[in-house]
Amino acid sequence: xMRFEALRHDKRAAIAATVLxxxxxxVAPFLIGSAAGSTWLRIVDFALLYIMLAxxxxxxxxxxxxxxxxxxxFYAVGAYMYALLASPQFGLHLPMWAILPAxxxxxxxxxxxxxxxxxxxRGDYLAIVxxxxxxxxxxxxxxxxxxxxxxxxxxxxxxxxxIRIGGVSxxxxxxxxxxxxxxxxxxxxxxxxxxxxxxxxxxxxENSRIGRAWxxxxxxxxxxxxxxxxxxxxxxxxxxxxxSFGGVAGGLFAGFQAFVSPESFSLMESVMVLCMVxxxxxxxxxxxxxxxxxxxxxxxxxRHGAGPVQQAVFGKILLDPEALRMLLFGLALIVVMLxxxxxxxxxxxxxxxxxxxxx
Amino acid sequence: MLEVTGLxxxxxxxxxxxxxxxxxxxxxxxxxxxxxxAGKTSTLKALARLLNAAGGSVRFxxxxxxxxxxxxxxxxxxxxxxxxxxxxPRMSIVENLQMGAYCRSDKDAIAADIEHIFGLxxxxxxxxxxxxxxxxxxxxxxxxxxxxxxxxxKMLLLDEPSMGLAPIMxxxxxxxxxxxxxxxxxxLLVEQNAKLALETSQRGYVMESGEITLTGDAADLLSxxxxxxxxxxx
Numbered sequence: 001x002m003r004f005e006a007l008r009h010d011k012r013a014a015i016a017a018t019v020l021x022x023x024x025x026x027v028a029p030f031l032i033g034s035a036a037g038s039t040w041l042r043i044v045d046f047a048l049l050y051i052m053l054a055x056x057x058x059x060x061x062x063x064x065x066x067x068x069x070x071x072x073x074f075y076a077v078g079a080y081m082y083a084l085l086a087s088p089q090f091g092l093h094l095p096m097w098a099i100l101p102a103x104x105x106x107x108x109x110x111x112x113x114x115x116x117x118x119x120x121x122r123g124d125y126l127a128i129v130x131x132x133x134x135x136x137x138x139x140x141x142x143x144x145x146x147x148x149x150x151x152x153x154x155x156x157x158x159x160x161x162x163i164r165i166g167g168v169s170x171x172x173x174x175x176x177x178x179x180x181x182x183x184x185x186x187x188x189x190x191x192x193x194x195x196x197x198x199x200x201x202x203x204x205x206e207n208s209r210i211g212r213a214w215x216x217x218x219x220x221x222x223x224x225x226x227x228x229x230x231x232x233x234x235x236x237x238x239x240x241x242x243x244s245f246g247g248v249a250g251g252l253f254a255g256f257q258a259f260v261s262p263e264s265f266s267l268m269e270s271v272m273v274l275c276m277v278x279x280x281x282x283x284x285x286x287x288x289x290x291x292x293x294x295x296x297x298x299x300x301x302x303r304h305g306a307g308p309v310q311q312a313v314f315g316k317i318l319l320d321p322e323a324l325r326m327l328l329f330g331l332a333l334i335v336v337m338l339x340x341x342x343x344x345x346x347x348x349x350x351x352x353x354x355x356x357x358x359x
Numbered sequence: 360m361l362e363v364t365g366l367x368x369x370x371x372x373x374x375x376x377x378x379x380x381x382x383x384x385x386x387x388x389x390x391x392x393x394x395x396x397a398g399k400t401s402t403l404k405a406l407a408r409l410l411n412a413a414g415g416s417v418r419f420x421x422x423x424x425x426x427x428x429x430x431x432x433x434x435x436x437x438x439x440x441x442x443x444x445x446x447x448p449r450m451s452i453v454e455n456l457q458m459g460a461y462c463r464s465d466k467d468a469i470a471a472d473i474e475h476i477f478g479l480x481x482x483x484x485x486x487x488x489x490x491x492x493x494x495x496x497x498x499x500x501x502x503x504x505x506x507x508x509x510x511x512x513k514m515l516l517l518d519e520p521s522m523g524l525a526p527i528m529x530x531x532x533x534x535x536x537x538x539x540x541x542x543x544x545x546x547l548l549v550e551q552n553a554k555l556a557l558e559t560s561q562r563g564y565v566m567e568s569g570e571i572t573l574t575g576d577a578a579d580l581l582s583x584x585x586x587x588x589x590x591x592x593x
Contacts, residue, residue, distance in 0.1 A: 209461070212454075212461075215447075215450070216450075216461075219448060220445045220448070222409060222445050223441055223446065223447060223503075225409065225430055226407070226429075226441055226445065227433065227458045227462075228430045228432075228434060228461050229430055229461055230428065231429075231430070
């Protein structure tokens with residue numbers, strides 16, 4: 001942690017570190033692709049989507065302190081926006097550039113719809129209402145196939161258009177000056193670009209007047225009002241901003257998977273994204289990114305690693321890796337929360353809260 | 360400056376404030392005293408718009424403010440120091456003071472005002488970078504008062520500034536309140552510590568079960584046998 005603080009003062013070191021990280025991020029898909037195969041590259045693509053979701057939820061939970069247990073609903077709204085506007089379902093095939101902003105906007109409106117009636121609620125009460133909201137959206141998606149078929153019900157929507165950039169589909173290998181860029185690599189770069197954009201927006205927000213107002217509301221709502229903060233609008237803004245990030249991630253997910261169904265937006269997913277935020281370090285952007293990466297990759301690591309390890313140790317597979325996966329994952333969560341209750345990489349503010357010490 | 364007529368506050372069917380009238384003139388410090396549950400804090404909360412009045416009117420510098428949103432009061436020129444020292448515990452002293460100036464955008468003047476507050480409370484300056492939550496109750500009350508002043512209000516609403524503080528801290532806080540008032544600030548002080556409140560203020564109102572039962576100059580109230588018996592323990 002000390003070395004990061006040093007970067008803040010040493011400009012040349014900071015530039016060198018940025019360039020290094022940039023190169024690393026640029027070559028990552030090729031390294032991962034050749035070392036671990038396309039399965040893992042796909043997991044990395046998903047990790048980027050989860051980072052976007054975790055950053056979005058971090059605005060609501062980490063900055064404004066509003067415990068949202070139904071966050072995945074906004075991901076679902078974004079995904080179904082894309083699915084309905086670019087698939088044979090209605091015969092619409094709009095471009096990504098039209099759908100993603102629309103998805104973000106509609107998700108943002110849903111965020112306000114959730115936020116408005118829950119303005120007076122906090123903590124566990126808010127958690128229950130948002131949890132219900134998440135389930136309502138999922139159940140709607142499940143049942144909106146009759147009397148008018150909109151979402152195709154539990155079967156979901158398939159044959160969704162892949163994401164196209166300048167007429168080039170990302171679902172097939174792309175020829176770039178005689179060099180072939182595989183589909184998963186292309187998606188990686190797109191997701192990376194959007195994740196970086198979201199990181200940038202989040203950092204700007206955190207250090208803005210709005211960001212300070214969110215923290216003030218989290219700390220003491222009455223005092224925030226007494227300071228002249230319009231707590232209603234600022235809270236709704238947190239819901240809307242968080243939701244719109246989720247909407248963007250959802251749209252990308254739909255284009256990437258070419259298939260959406262209500263199953264993908266279960267309560268477990270909301271809990272997972274919340275875990276990323278809490279485990280990584282609520283309110284701290286690098287921590288939340290770390291949480292997103294770890295919680296996407298760890299379960300897969302257990303899934304793919306548990307079999308071979310047992311084979312090597314016991315000579316046969318005693319426990320089904322699929323069953324073992326969540327057990328190990330749960331244990332990992334418990335261990336982290338016991339030993340690092342403020343998260344793996346907490347913000348300085350939260351570190352103080354848990355240590356209670358002076359600055 | 361502040362004109363309250365027929366103010367009523369109710370929680371469900373229970374009337375906490377039963378149509379009270381009072382006023383605070385410009386540059387005046389007025390105490391609202393009374394026992395626990397007399398309706399003092401409800402009155403102040405209704406003025407600060409933290410709860411809705413059931414009826415009556417509140418005029419501030421001639422304008423009706425009883426329908427404004429709480430945050431709009433700050434721009435109108437009223438600053439509340441909430442009961443129980445509502446500071447932001449995990450922000451530093453300086454950050455807390457900056458939040459007080461949330462509605463202002465004049466950076467240089469804000470920095471100058473922070474220095475002014477540090478002049479009033481040297482204790483805060485010593486701890487400028489410390490988290491507010493780690494300070495003693497008295498220091499937090501100083502900070503809450505300083506933060507309210509940061510919005511450059513025309514009027515201060517103080518809700519039980521002496522509550523839960525050591526006597527020496529109470530003295531210090533009231534010293535600063537007197538200083539601020541002597542510089543021309545209009546103050547409405549809600550206090551259980553009737554003696555201290557009346558000694559500090561020019562006029563006072565005594566509240567009893569939601570009604571104002573006595574009013575007058577602070578000095579007269581202090582020597583009033585009824586007040587002495589009921590609130591000064593004599």
